[in-house]
Amino acid sequence: MKTLLMTISRDLKVAYRNPADVINPLVFFVIVISLFPLGISPSADVLVGIAPGVIWVAALLSCLLSFELMFRSDYEDGSLEQMTFGSGPFILVIMGKIVSHWIMTGLPLALLSPLLGMMLFVPPPGLTALMLSLLLATPTLSLLGSVGAGLTVGLRKGGVLVAILVLPLFVPVLILATAMVQTGIQGGDYTGHMLWLGALLAIATGISPLATSAAVRISLSH
Amino acid sequence: MKTLLMTISRDLKVAYRNPADVINPLVFFVIVISLFPLGISPSADVLVGIAPGVIWVAALLSCLLSFELMFRSDYEDGSLEQMTFGSGPFILVIMGKIVSHWIMTGLPLALLSPLLGMMLFVPPPGLTALMLSLLLATPTLSLLGSVGAGLTVGLRKGGVLVAILVLPLFVPVLILATAMVQTGIQGGDYTGHMLWLGALLAIATGISPLATSAAVRISLSH
Amino acid sequence: MLNVRNLTCIRDERVLFENLSFSLGAGEALRVEGSNGTGKTTLLRILAGLYEDYEGEVDWALDEFPLYVGHKPGVKDLLTATENLTWLSALQEGQVAPDAVRAALAQVNLRGFEDVSCGSMSEGQRKRVNLARLYLTRASAWILDEPFSAIDVSGIAALEERMNDHVLAGGLLLLITHQQLQLDCAVRSLRLGV
Amino acid sequence: MLNVRNLTCIRDERVLFENLSFSLGAGEALRVEGSNGTGKTTLLRILAGLYEDYEGEVDWALDEFPLYVGHKPGVKDLLTATENLTWLSALQEGQVAPDAVRAALAQVNLRGFEDVSCGSMSEGQRKRVNLARLYLTRASAWILDEPFSAIDVSGIAALEERMNDHVLAGGLLLLITHQQLQLDCAVRSLRLGV
Amino acid sequence: MWNWFHKLGAPRSFFEISGRLLPWTGVIAVLLLVTGAVWGLAFAPPDYQQGNSARIMYVHVPASILAQSSYLMMAGAAVVFMVWRMKLADIAIQCAAPIGASITFLALVTGAIWGKPTWGTWWVWDARLTSTLVQLFLFIGVIALRSAMENRESAGRAVSVLVLVGVVNIPVIKYSVDWWFTLHQSSSFSMTEKPAMPFSMWMPLLIMVLGYYAFFFTVWMMRIRSEILVRESRTRWVQEWVAGR
C-alpha cells in the first residue's frame, strides 16, 4: 500500500514539475475536436449527430498519445529497472503508475468534456452523460493502455505501436460509451450502459495490472 | 546534392531494417478511420457525409504521430549532433530527412486512401479527388511538421507537443483538402483547390527547411 | 549467499560464457573482468534478474533484493537530487530519513546541489546521485556495473573506501570496472572472454 | 588554429569559468581537467559550436569542421557498424572507401562485428564504432569528451597511440578524461573549478 | 500422457514427428479442398435467391470460421508457453499469426466480394464484419509487436501476454459489436438467418471447412519446421539433417 501511494506521489510530483505532460493531452483533445467542424461542416444539426463519436474518438486518441509517456522516461533513465528491486510487490508500483496516469489524463479529459460538448451543440442531458461516460470509462482506457505501454517500452517506436496494440481493445468501450451519450442526448435512461461500462472496468482492473507488470518485466529483460 | 541523396538513402535503409516505422502509421490510419463508424453510425448516408473530414483528420493524426520519429532517434543516439559537422550544408541533410519522411508516411497514406474511402462509401469520383488531395498535400504536412519536430526534439514530451505546435498550421491544408474531396464527391471541378494546395506546398518548401534546420540547431544547443 | 551453477549464455550466436560455476559468500568481493563485449554486463544483469535468456542456475540466499547500479544513471531528470535519492532508497528500504538523504548526498560531494534538478547536472553528478544510494542501503549484496565511469579521481577514491567498508562488514560485492581498483579487502577475479 | 578570448559561461547562476583565454596551434594538445560538474563538457561544447549561451570570443581558423566525440555514442542502433561508420564519415569527409571503413573497424578491434547492428553491441563496442572515425577522418582538430569511458585497457592504449600520431602530424587535440593519460607528445593542461 | 506432451514439445522430436505427418495432412488438405471446390463450385445447386454468386460461400464461410478458431489456437499456444515455457509453443505462436491474419483477410475479401452482388456494396458496418475487422487488427498487433522486438526470448513472452489479453477481449468485443448493431440498425441486410440448406449444399461446405483446417495445420507445421531449423541452426542434429539432404 505504501508502495502504491509512494509511486503515485512521485509521479504526480514529476508531472507538477513538468505540467506540459498534463496540459498537452488536453490541448490535443481540444484541437482534434475543433478540426471536425473545419473538416466536416459547421452546422449544428450535423455536429450534434457526430458529437459523441467525435469527442470519444478524440479522448481515445489523446489517451493513446499519453500512454507512451507512462513508462518511457522511467525506462530511459533507468528508474524502471530500479523499481523491480523494490521491497514492496512490483504490481503495486504498476498500479500506482496506472492510477497516476488516470489522474493526469482521464480525469482532466472528463472534467473538460462538457465544455467541448457545448461547442458541438450537445444539449445539457447529453453533457451529463458525456462526463459520466468519460469518468467511468477512462480508467479502463488507462488500465488497458498500460499493457500496451508496458509491452512497447524500450522499443523506440513512438506512439504508433501502442496505438495498434490497444485500439482494438478499446472498441467495446467506444461503442458502449458513445451509445450511452447518444441515449443521453435523446433524453433516455442510460443506467444499463453504465453498468456495462462498470463491468468492463472491473474486468480490466482484474487483468491489466498483472499483464502490465509481466509486460514491463519482459521489456526490461532484453 | 550528394548530402541530400545520402541522407535519404540512409533513412530509407533504417526504415527498411525496421519496416514497422512505415507500416505502423498506415495501420493507425486504418484503425482510426474504422473507429468512426463505431462511434458515430454505421449507415452509409451519414458516413459518406463525414468521410472527407474523417479521412483527412486521420491522415493528419497519423502524420503527426510520425513526426516524432523524424529526429528523435537521431537525437538520442547522438547522430543528429554529428550531422551538424557535415561537409555539405546542413539544410540539405534536413531536406533529405523531410523527403524520406514523406516517402515513408505521406505517400503510402495517399496510396491506401481509396480503399478507406470505399469503406466509408465514397463514390469513385470522390476517391480520385481524395487520393489527389493526399498526394498534393501530404508533402506540405511533412514540411510543416518537420519544423515542429525540430523544435521539440530532445524535450521528451511524446507526440503531444509537436501536435500542438503544428496542428494550427495544418488548418488551411485541412480546409482546402476536404473542400476538394467534397467537390469531388459531388462530381464538381476541383482544379482551383489543387492550385491552392500546390501554392501551399510551394510556400512550405520555401520556408520549412530553413526553419527546421534553425530549429534543430537550437534544440541541440541546450 | 550466491551460488551459480553451469551458467551458459549465448547472444546472437556468440557464446559469452559456458558452464560458468562459482559461489560467493558474505564478505567476498568478485570483480568481473574482460575486454569490451565479452559479456560482463550480461552476466551481472542475469545475476540481478534483469536478463533471462540463459541456461543454468542462479541461487541467491538473500532477504532483500540486491542493490543494482547499471550503465544508465537511474535518476529522473525532472526531480531534484534529494527527491530522486529519497524515492530510490524508499523503494527498496521502505523509509528513509531526510537527514540521511542529505548526509548521503554530502558523502558523494553534492553539497549545494540537493535541490538542483538532475537534468541540469553534469554526467558525473547524475551518476553520483545514483551512487549516493551506497551510503543509505541496507542491502547485503551490491551489483555495480562500471560505477566509476564519468566519476572524477577523488570521487573514485571515496567510492572505493565505501565498497571496502561494505565488504569488510560482511557484504557481498560484484563489480565491473575497466579502471584500476584499489580495495584493501581481497577481491576475487573472474575473467570472461579468451 | 584556435583562439579563445575572455570566455565566460554561467549556468544556473553558477559561474563555470570567467574570462578564460587561451590559444592552441597546430600540433598542440590540451587536456581539460577538473572534478565533476566544473564545466569541462560545457567548454568543449562551446568550442564545438554546440552550446551558445556564453560570452567572449571563440575563433577557429579551420578549413573543415572539427571532429567531435561527446558523451553519447553517436551511432544508430538499427544500422550495422559498417553502415554507421560509413554514414558518419561520409557526412564529414564526403566519401569513404569501403576498405577504409573495414580497416578502421579492425583498428578498434571490431573485426567480426562489421555487420552486427549496433543495437546488439555492448556499451564499449558501441563507443568503439564512433571512435573508429579517428582512423578515417581528415579533420585537423579533434574534440574528445571522455573518449575512454567504457573502453577497456588495451583499447585505451590503442586510442592513445592514435591521438599521439595525430598531434605529432600537426593536428590539434582537445581532450577530457578522468583517467590517466599516457601520450608521448606534450599535453597542456587547463584546470577548471577551484 | 505427460511424457508424450514433453516429447512433442522438444523441437527436435516435433520436427521428426511432423516430418512424418506432413505428407498425410498435405494430401488430405488437397483432396478435401479439391473435392469441396469442385462439388461446391460446379455441381451444387445455385442458391434460389442469389443464383451462382452464392457459390463464393464455399470459400468465404470456411475462411470466416477458421479465422476465429485460429486465434483461439494461437491463444492456446500462448498459455502453453506462459505456463511451461515451451519453446515450441513460442514458435507456434509466431508461425500462426501470419497465417491467421491471411485467413482473416481472406474472409474479409471474399465477404466483400460477396457483398457487392447481394448487398450492392463492398462493405457494410455490420456486427459480424466489424468484429472480423477488429480481429484482423488483433492479429496485426501480434505481428507488429513481434517484429518490433529484436530479442527472441522476450519477444515470445511479450507476444503471449498480448495474445492472452486479446483472447479475454474477443468475447467482449463480439458481444459489444453485436449489441451495437442491434442498437442502431442501418441496413436491412442480415446474415444471421441461415437458409435451411439442402444436403447438396452443406455437404460440400462441410468438406471445404475440413479442408481449410487441414490446410491450416499443414501450413502451420511447415512454418514451424522451418522456424525450428532457423532457431536450432547451431545444434548438431540440424546440421546433420541439412547435410543429409
Ligand code: HEM
Ligand atoms: C467483408 C464482409 C464479410 C465478413 C467480414 C464476414 C464474416 C463472417 C463471419 C465472421 C462469419 C462467421 C462464421 C462462424 O461464426 O461460423 C461468417 C459466416 C457467414 N457469412 Fe459472412 N462475412 C462477410 C460478408 C458476407 C456476405 C456478403 C454474405 C452473404 C450475403 C455472407 C454470408 C455468410 C454466411 C451464409 C455465413 C455462414 C453463417 C453461419 O454459418 O452462421 N457473408 N461471415
Ligand SMILES: Nc1ncnc2c1ncn2[C@@H]1O[C@H](COP(=O)(O)OP(=O)(O)OP(=O)(O)O)[C@@H](O)[C@H]1O
Ligand atoms: N542541461 C543542463 N542544464 C543546466 N545546467 C547544466 C546542464 N548541464 C550541466 N549543467 C551545469 O553546468 C555545470 C557543468 O556541467 P558540465 O557537464 O560541463 O560538467 P563536466 O565538467 O563535464 O562534468 P563531468 O566530469 O561530470 O562530465 C554543472 O555543474 C551543472 O550545474
Ligand SMILES: Nc1ncnc2c1ncn2[C@@H]1O[C@H](COP(=O)(O)OP(=O)(O)OP(=O)(O)O)[C@@H](O)[C@H]1O
Ligand atoms: N541488446 C543486445 N542484443 C543482442 N546482443 C547483445 C546486446 N547487448 C549486448 N549483446 C551482445 O552480448 C555481448 C556482451 O555484451 P555485454 O554488454 O555483456 O558486454 P560487456 O562485457 O559489458 O562489454 P563492455 O565492457 O563494452 O560494457 C556483446 O558482444 C554483444 O554481442
Ligand SMILES: [Mg+2]
Ligand atoms: Mg558493459
Ligand SMILES: [Mg+2]
Ligand atoms: Mg562532462
